[in-house]
Amino acid sequence: MPSGLRAPTLAALLTALVVLPALSQERASTVQAALRNERQGRLGEAADLYSLALDRSPDDVTALLGLERVLRRLGRVGAVLPYAARAVEAQPGNEMIRELEFRATTALGQRDSVAAVASRWMAALPASPRPYREWAFWLAQRGDLTEARRVLAEGQTRLGERYLAADMGRLLVSAGEWSAAARQWRLAVSANSALVTAAGLSLERAPLLEQGPVLRVLQEGDAPAQWLMADLLVRWGRPEEGWTVLDATLPDDAAVAAAMLRRFADGAGQRRSAEGLRAKGYALERLAEYRVGSEADRVRLEAAHSFADAGELAAARRMLDRIGIDAGPESAEGAAAMAALVRVLAESGQLDEAEERYRDWEPRLLGDDAAEIRLVIAWARVTRGELDQAERLLAGDSTVAALAVSGWVALYRGELADARARFRAAGPYARTREEITRRSAALVLLERVSADRLPTLGRALLDASRGDTSAAVRGLEGAAQSLSPGGGRADVLGYAGVLAASAAQYEEAESLLLAALAADPDGPAAPAAEFALAEVYWDTGRPEEAAQQLEHLILGYPESAVVPQARRLLEQVRGQVPRS
């Protein structure tokens, strides 16, 4: 027997060794039974069992949390307080128990009690920011922003400013103090850069006039503050500025930098503006440098698409040139990159190179991609007036999309009957929405023109499509003379008038539209010509004449499809709605 260990002590120790595990087991089974009852919805029984477990072991956190849960569901959460007090007594430094006591006290809504519990929590755990945070949050929820702010400020004074900075930032946002909020968020992200997204979300709602001051605050900060600045610039629709900021402050850690670039690219791309897509392209171009092999190619391909969608065809080409198309295996990335490159070449007007690449790569392109690229090149040829080359590309293609494009070839050659037939066969769904609208308008015009062949009209329409409005207007006027008044002359003159007006050639437009109306005053083209004439009057500062023309149109052709537009313009002319 060791000296100093007397018999009664030994007996007590032996008893403890035997009895305590049994007690612990009993408590565990009580908590298990309570949990079972809780799951089965027998809340009263569960509460009794949790209480029993706490009677045996006042600081059993599982039982205490369980009791709080069921009492809350029973609407008696205040009843947990005596148990919480005993638990606090048993384990004064246990933050979870302190928090539970605080939570239960807030449920009673008594301000003084809440303050007292929070103060005790602060005293017991002087290094913890949580009591300040919880107390301030509770006060803010009750609308007492001033007191909430005082509590957080007190916490920052005691613990250091970087503690509770995120909480203070959120609170100041609530109070509309944007610059002060930005200063707090600057501290918060400086201490923990993972908070950049949270900070961005919080400061995002700053009104336009506050955005400048917020950015100035962040500009003075360290790298995480700059990242926050970049994030905000994207959120506020200034992604290129955001990219400049981020690009200059990327961290050395490759993994962190890559994650930031991906997040930035996704955010900028969501803007769907040319600027956003451009910024996305820049970020992805940089991201590709952190990747190798096919992964880098995928990122560059994505960057190329982004640049191309933004209209930055040279940048897109730069990306595609860096993808090892010819050297690479027959991968999906390779095929997609080829398709993207040909598209970029076609859209940037390098049609010969595009066609050459297309013919080289055709066997390796996916079926849909090949057909789409063929159409893109053919359409580009059509718009340049290279009608024979376009037709050669489309030879043998019997898809409705190819029919639609070949309809334009026929139209621009002046083969009006062929064009009518091909447009009808193509139907109303082939190709892009924009082209469908243009095709429908062309078909309406063709239906009104009685001639089957009129090369001067085709040439004029081609001039119009290429943006040579003056030549188009002259050509249309000439073509109109060969048509009878009701056989399309009024329609062609009306179209010429609209075209002239769109180029701000108002005098000519007015004269052409008046001629269209004179040619066939009651014909189907008259309402559209009247509307266009009213627009000319309005655009040239003659509101009375515009109003008269519109009233004449609305009252004279109440069933016409242009009446809703005419009413809308009349409202503008009369000053009844803001001028758009």
Place this chain on the structure above:
Amino acid sequence: MRRRDFVTALSGLLLPRALGAVPYRGAAAGRLLIPMDDRQTNHLKAYGVTYRSLERGSSAEWLLNYRGGSFLLDDESGTRREAALDGVLIEPVSDAQVVDVRGAISAGNMDAVPLEKAPKVAVYAPPDAAPWDDAVTMVLEYAGISYDRVWDTEVAAGRLADYEWLHLHHEDFTGQYSKFFLTYSGTQWLSRMVQRNAQLARTLGYATVAELKKAVAETIRRYVNGGGFLFAMCTATETLEIALAARGVDVAAQYSDGTPMDPAASERLEWQRSFAFQGARLELSPAVASFSDIDGHQVNNPARRQPLGAFTLFNFSAKIDPVPTMLVQCHRDVVPDFYGLTTSFSRERLKPGVTVLADEQGAPWVKYIHGEYGSGTWTFLGGHDPEDPQHQIGDPPTDLSLHPNSPGYRLILNNVLFPAAKKRELKT
């Protein structure tokens, strides 16, 4: 004429409800029905067509609850022309059909209210404000209803007596520039507003803008007391009430009048002087663009801001309560809510006797209220723009040609035509 007399008089003027009754006032052989149910192609302009018909001296009736609150007008070529130009659906009806309509009205919760004259409309707004700043001027312009603009000079000169209907929108009658002073300091529009108001206060002999606005509020109170019709929206509702209750109490922040707000202002307000509210607690912080706890939504107080829901219009008895029935005529019973600096009105702040015209079911606030004061009436609608629910400063103006069937804007126009149903002399 007080409201009770008005309702009695209305009952006397109502047309015979029996089937086969003699046509009203020996009207021309045919009439024009402007249906206001879902068949109507332009609800808002229908009010303008009716208003201008009254302006030309024609007779009209408002068929409460009949096909969405339709109008029955004399069949005139001018009306037909305007309807065609405005895209308003009209249905020519024969005398026999009119008799059928009256039969239907007699049998249901409906009524026919004669409209006697186009009311003279005044809108309280700064002289240089664009019509697109204010939902009422916007819809008046769109519907083609003429109105005059009045401002503090005209109010001080007693010009309110010239009008039957007065509208207030987002004016801040506490003189605190809508409490945007701190947030938007340095902006050109705010500087202009401050300069304009301060100069006018000096010209009219007031030490501060807050004092001037209190005096304007008091004149408006007397206008209503004397028989005027007041319609207010957005901040004007809440701040007018505060200004009226704040006689001798400083409720303006230091930036506005040079002295801080009385910290005990809430306790010192005299709510018996106001129209609609009582017992409100004022927002003491000059940095929070909110005035009091009257507003249920607190749009500029992020910690208390409430989300938007939808409000439901009450269904009144047309034959017993024609006035509130007129004010809620609409082709929709439930209307999406919209924010304003004052969006809604806390139920617990309403005075007893206030008529709630629309509320959000289950919410502690109401949207649209009405009441009598002296010989006149007031109507308050919370929110800024029914078709721009989240309205922010700098947003483009709403183009009502895109919302010709807006139920929210219909509520505003009900208020414009409501005084047309009443014959009275204005006492000031």
